[in-house]
Amino acid sequence: MSENAIRINERIRENAENIASALENHMLTAFAPDARKELRLFSAGEAADLLGISTSFLRKLHMEEKIEEVLTSAGGRRSYSADDLEAIRSYLDRAAKVPGTYRKGRRPGDKVQVLSFLNFKGGSGKTTSTVHTAQRLALKGYRVLCVDIDPQASLTTLFGYRPEVDFTDVGTIYDAIRYDDPLPLSAVIQKTFFTGIDLAPASLMLQEFEHETPRALMENVQPPFFSRMAATLAEVEGDYDLILFDCPPQLGYLTMSALCASTGLFITVVPNMLDVASMSQFLQMSADLLDVVSDAGATMNYDFMRFLINRLEPNDGPQQQVVAFLRNLFGKEVMTASMLKSTAISDAGLTHQTIYEVERSQFNRNTYDRAVDSLNDVNDEVESLIQAAWGR
Template sequence: MADLIHINTRIRENAENLSAALEDHMLTVFAPDARKELRLFSAGEAAELLGISTSFLRKLHFDGKIADVHMTPGGRRHYSAAELLIIREVLEGTAKTKGAYQKGRRPGDKVQVLSFLNFKGGSGKTTSSIHNAQRFALKGYRVLCVDIDPQASLTTLFGYRPEYDFLQSGTIYDAIRYEDPLPLSSVIQKTFFTGIDLAPGGLMLQEFEHETPQALMHNVQPAFFARMAAVLQEVEDQYDIIIFDCPPQLGYLTMSALCASTGIVITVVPNMLDIASMSQFLLMSADLLDVVSKAGARMEFDFLRFLINRYEPNDGPQQQVVAFLRQMFETEVMVAPVLKSTAISDAGLTHQTLYEVERSQFNRNTYDRAVDSLNHVNEELDQLVQKAWGR
């Protein structure tokens, strides 16, 4: 007779073995006490981010208008993200048009809160949200990332280990829980990436899904759909952009993020199975949003966009699906897609993004194509934010 497997014991063994292996991997990638550090940017990258030419950047140095930066033995300048912010401030001080170089909020502008979501896992929500957040930060915006996925992939990409660092406390759950919530400011973490703060995610977030039905029965206020918006009010004056990475399910966490958002980005992989899944997601979303709207939730958004993800331009069936989506949703489908790229997946092996890795580590054409596609997507979202501010 075959040995019976005690599934709870086996799952726990697998979980503990995998956790230990991941810990070893992190220690291999990063020193035991080290946190991630953001690389320096070349003069060409710096000029592109600042919106000026490399010759004008050199002239700023020559005229003594900006301080010296790190110089390689070969005489090439490299810039930290913090130095780019200082240069941006100098440029803004002499700009003919206000906001030409510092494009963040002005008095009267509301904070822009973007939710990246889909019902189906693997649609690129986390990849899209972190690249968008980092590009916004490099362009001078003040960004808060809020990880409301219990799997906490976004938190991991910022160099934290949710299963160790935030196992019992320290996640966004502590700010939105029903009993003795903490101030959001007490859970927000500074990150290695200049201009980005993080409200971490972790397994404790699952408790919010379990506790909400009981809270609804006892009419605990604020209700689940208003709790996220309420806690964001405490810190929103410190940020231009707040970005939610939502879990791959339409639960109370996702609904709370939607009710706090000003813009929605639905990521979709262009194949018919994913489109069918998204159809179900949209139908359920509409029904649930009707319910919370009648309960008093705010349901006004500045924009909703569908973002084509993991797109292969030479794939005929994918092209047909994208054409179908553009015909169906017209301008709500973003013009720029995120290309499927080995550069993005390879960077992910070391818990990095394309904005973090050195171009020299990859095939240059592969890297450039991937970065260009991400830049075009993020520029489109940048324009939507600026339009929402009336610019």
């Protein structure tokens, strides 16, 4: 049999098995010995930034023994774990004249903020935006649930899970939203290595929801697909300040269910005209489909919608023209801050890490600092939108 005559299903399966084996070895090498990730420690400067205080004030708290001592090097440099940050934040808020000064999560009467990151095209930075937003806000004290509704499960993988191994039969968000005998969402939520973040993971099984929904619509299974996710989240929403959806790069039933459960929407867009043209089609299709589910009883009230510029190269003239075009077209709905294209973010991804997980010393410091500053600006703007939605 010639190479051209090989059975394609067998060749594809062989390739899939080879990739799975190589990824398994890569994970074991990157995170030996148990292939599970751990959150790094943070410098005094990083800790002060995340706590919303100055480094001098942080030192003063230590000198006056108002907070517990932390890991200190022989040279006197302090390193803070996420648990250390949480303990210091608790002290600061107790000592503050106005409760909630340092704990900026939900207060009585505040609704949980449910944010969707989506676009029609793959490669527009949806997963990167979701995970960095989740991590930045968790480090600032918010209780976060990430919900991965992309069958490719990239977000799940970034949190150190191997969907093809860890969730072969059960344990993903699919099991909580499926039409036949669904599980409680609390039964599938996983703790992550990242303090403050829980995960409802994904796997290829999620694709079954797309296949099963037409039958469920014909049989009038309740609740319908567009309100199924919101009903599922209702069980656990009291445990979180924020719920973040990483949506698949398609406008299917999964994406629609997330849109109908959301209070805020971020449309990620790479600033080139092909992506903008694709986004135009996506927006038109979204509007048409949302009309249908709205007529069927879905709630369509959002606190905000924003376009998030991703993979921006500041010195690229054509990109700057596209950004100006979008700002002129959409005004304040385009976020002020943009996420820069950065080799630091790409290089961190080689070991399934984010820029908030890696050590600054592993990179060119200027490159690392530019990436972190860009992400912080974006995520602090997201935080300001959340606070405004809570009336602050």
